[in-house]
Amino acid sequence: MKAFRISFVFLSLVSSAAFAADADISLTNDSAKGQINFFGATSDMQLGAGYTYQESNHRIDNVHVGNLDFHAQGRTAVGNLPTTAGLGFRAIGWDTDRLDGGAVGLGGFATVNIPDAPGLSFTGGLHYAPSILAFGDSEDMTSLELRANYRVIRNAEIFAGYRYLNTDLENRRDINLDEGVIVGMKLFF
Template identity: 25%
Template sequence: MLVRRAGLLVVFMLAACAAFAAQANDLNVNLGSNSASINYAAGLTNTGLQAEFGYLHHTDYVDIGSAGLTVVGNANPVGSPFVFAVGGKLFFVSPKQYNGNGTVLALGGHFNYTWPTYNRFTIGGELYVAPKVVSFNNADRYLQYGVTAGYEILRNAELYVGYRHVSAAFTGTSTVTLDNTFMVGLNLSF
């Protein structure tokens, strides 16, 4: 168990270091009552291609590592307050109460909206879905979604509160909830 967790963390850190020289970077850390998550996003091109790496640890249920590619951009190139990202992520799911690990290729994305008249207030959300056809090893399906509301304490630092839900099905089980938490987080852009 400890070896799997350490392995996921090493993969995340190596990938993050490799992408560090990229154009635009975001580091997102959040804490829930029994979970913690860290996500790193690095801009790879000036046309919006972005690499994303993440790690979610829940004390009772799961460890999840992720790596993906998304395309990020404004909904309307002329100063739209909506920023969207769409793409795919590989999630490496290691449940603590079920035998075996799973790997899923989830499609989805996330968005962030900055209020035009109160330009420090933001709302955001994410959705990633993997049906059985793109779920491997011991995983049968995967769902992750969340919402956030934040305040930019600096132009490159946002403090937020939010809600995250992660569920999956494994061989021989119905859908199980792996994380279902309210969280507080900090997103840094550099």
């Protein structure tokens, strides 16, 4: 069943390539995530969609997480380092056998390129949704992803990093919907 879900994520990404600017797939020890972004880094806007499957652990059942992203983006510089940054929204919905919820997080992302090391870049993204923007069993939500990227060829890169997706529940406990060291690849179309 696990191989079926990972294959489903991969096939969804491949079939969407005609409409996408880039697609990536990333894995942790317990999860697989596919993400499609519809506009390139030179566009003024970014629209993306993703799906994550997290295997059950001792605290929660299998988790299905979907996200829709909408950001204004542009080119800037951090010091003398060329950077692509975006500010906007990430809508996240999640479901398990016993619980479900979601939120609309405010935040953004930045990708910093290192000119002295061609192909090397660092990406970080953070979105937070307070209780007013949460629904279902969620009281708030935090989404964080940090990664180091290396462009292997003109239209593909590999990456490694860390992903954290957490929500507080109505009964005051919190659960990590996805957390761990990630590895993956990104394809540019």
